[in-house]
Amino acid sequence: MATTKAKDERKRKRKRKEEESNVEKRAKVDDESNYQQGEEDEQAKIVLLGKEILESKKNYNNITALIRLAEDFERGNVETAMLANVVLCRIFGNLLEAGGLTYKRSLSEKEAVRVEWLKARLADFKSILISLLLRDDDLASTALTLAMKVLQAEGEHLQDKEFYVFPKAFLEQIVRALIKTENTDAPSEFLQKFVDEYDDIRYFTHQAIKYV
Numbered sequence: 001m002a003t004t005k006a007k008d009e010r011k012r013k014r015k016r017k018e019e020e021s022n023v024e025k026r027a028k029v030d031d032e033s034n035y036q037q038g039e040e041d042e043q044a045k046i047v048l049l050g051k052e053i054l055e056s057k058k059n060y061n062n063i064t065a066l067i068r069l070a071e072d073f074e075r076g077n078v079e080t081a082m083l084a085n086v087v088l089c090r091i092f093g094n095l096l097e098a099g100g101l102t103y104k105r106s107l108s109e110k111e112a113v114r115v116e117w118l119k120a121r122l123a124d125f126k127s128i129l130i131s132l133l134l135r136d137d138d139l140a141s142t143a144l145t146l147a148m149k150v151l152q153a154e155g156e157h158l159q160d161k162e163f164y165v166f167p168k169a170f171l172e173q174i175v176r177a178l179i180k181t182e183n184t185d186a187p188s189e190f191l192q193k194f195v196d197e198y199d200d201i202r203y204f205t206h207q208a209i210k211y212v
Helices: 002-055 062-070 078-097 109-133 139-157 168-180 185-195 199-211
Strands: none
Touching: 002 062, 002 078, 062 078, 062 109, 078 109, 078 139, 109 139, 109 168, 139 168, 139 185, 168 185, 168 199, 185 199
């Protein structure tokens, strides 16, 4: 009789452990599902913010929100942060091409203030890219690609009508970061894809190295 009771007790304990284990597994699945859903919602939000900026000047304040998301690597939101960086790169490329960061005599005081504000936000964005170049993971390579796209857009659309103006200051920041970084891939990529391919980048890179 005692043996039967002991067996029944063991069965109840085993069943209780299985039930607890199943509850833990379901909770884990729910947590992962909620996390993925939250991340997808955040990424959809980023895309929407970018779309609204391109649709109307009244949505330019969205740029501030995107910059906060772009630098949010501390919480481990790497994919979300990089998406924000990619969207910002596209936005500033479009703004530079449209002359949105260029001063003109015909600008009203309000428009001039807007240009000044956009230039400050572009500087914030470039600072994020520079900080990413200092990382020792794959993000440095992505940041290099985005930084060079910004450099190209500045070179094409922020130049004087009569003289070609190369964005030397930003290139110097890039070169300085690539010299400091412990990442070996990004500097090699910079040399192969840009320094070896483009005469102006090669020339101004050598100039930048002298200062750095």
